[in-house]
Amino acid sequence: MTTSAVVDQMELGDHVCWFHDDEADGLDAVGRFAAAGLRLGHRVVCFLDVLSAADVRASAARHGAACGPAQLAGELRIVSCGDSYLAGGRFRPERVVDALAAEITSARREGHPGVRLVGDMAWAARRPVDLDTLRRYEAAASALFLDGRAAGLCLYDRRVFSPDRCQAVMSAHPAAAAPACGPRWTPLLRARRTSDPVGLRLVGQVDRSNRDAFAALLAVVTEQAPARRPVVLDLSGLTFVDVRSAVTLVRAGPRGVRLVGCRPGLARLLELVRGGLAGAD
Numbered sequence: 001m002t003t004s005a006v007v008d009q010m011e012l013g014d015h016v017c018w019f020h021d022d023e024a025d026g027l028d029a030v031g032r033f034a035a036a037g038l039r040l041g042h043r044v045v046c047f048l049d050v051l052s053a054a055d056v057r058a059s060a061a062r063h064g065a066a067c068g069p070a071q072l073a074g075e076l077r078i079v080s081c082g083d084s085y086l087a088g089g090r091f092r093p094e095r096v097v098d099a100l101a102a103e104i105t106s107a108r109r110e111g112h113p114g115v116r117l118v119g120d121m122a123w124a125a126r127r128p129v130d131l132d133t134l135r136r137y138e139a140a141a142s143a144l145f146l147d148g149r150a151a152g153l154c155l156y157d158r159r160v161f162s163p164d165r166c167q168a169v170m171s172a173h174p175a176a177a178a179p180a181c182g183p184r185w186t187p188l189l190r191a192r193r194t195s196d197p198v199g200l201r202l203v204g205q206v207d208r209s210n211r212d213a214f215a216a217l218l219a220v221v222t223e224q225a226p227a228r229r230p231v232v233l234d235l236s237g238l239t240f241v242d243v244r245s246a247v248t249l250v251r252a253g254p255r256g257v258r259l260v261g262c263r264p265g266l267a268r269l270l271e272l273v274r275g276g277l278a279g280a281d
Contacts, residue, residue, distance in 0.1 A: 005185050006177040007032040012114040013148035014187050015141065015213070017173035018155050019166060025179045026155045027051055030118050031059025033153050037116035038065045038075060043107040046118040049081040050157075075112075081123040091129050093137035100141060104150045117152045121169075125160040131168050138172035139216035146193040146200070146217065171212040174204075191217050194234065198225055203237030206245040215248050222255050229256075236261030246273045
């Protein structure tokens with residue numbers, strides 16, 4: 001098992017969908033993720049369902065964290081899904097996203113250099129949560145990580161989620177991983193907000209596995225842009241963009257988005273897409 005290959009490569013700003021086939025794999029990932037964050041002075045907040053608080057603390061301790069003192073000091077918080085995702089008795093995505101944003105703001109206000117958020121998503125397999133709602137929630141949550149103040153690890157057990165649901169939630173994350181990932185794993189896409197110029201810096205690849213997250217991030221930055229100032233997308237770190245995501249980029253142009261740093265292959269693809277869209281019109 002190479003859980004360390006994934007967790008050790010995660011940075012503030014990453015939002016990763018972690019697929020596993022048994023609770024031991026999920027628990028190991030959470031423990032290592034939490035312990036690494038505590039060593040760096042991050043606040044760690046775990047929203048748990050099937051994983052128990054005691055097991056998470058024990059796993060983090062095995063990975064070198066002093067969980068007792070950390071938890072007492074508020075650096076490690078464990079919250080049940082009933083008090084988070086399902087507060088009030090049902091899943092309201094906007095409320096959950098707002099609560100996560102509040103955790104990030106609180107951690108920064110209290111002097112933490114970052115916050116690590118863990119989501120044990122097993123509850124969504126038992127509740128009547130439709131697939132589109134779950135996908136839109138995860139895509140919207142991805143925007144919380146653009147400022148590089150938080151890292152998120154979302155656990156999905158492939159034994160209880162169908163392949164179609166796994167595919168959908170994966171696409172709503174910039175990156176996905178599993179215990180079988182090799183030692184050279186890195187997030188497929190990293191997106192960071194820029195202030196001068198206002199926009200996004202993108203590094204990695206966009207394909208079927210993360211295109212919903214990519215579209216959501218682009219929409220958020222576009223909507224939040226100052227009036228009459230273009231949103232600048234730095235694409236110099238992108239090594240691949242699939243055709244559907246290239247269409248998303250081209251259609252963003254009229255909304256005041258300017259693309260810079262296109263590699264020759266991507267520039268050619270965008271030219272072809274523009275020509276195709278113009279012909280269709």
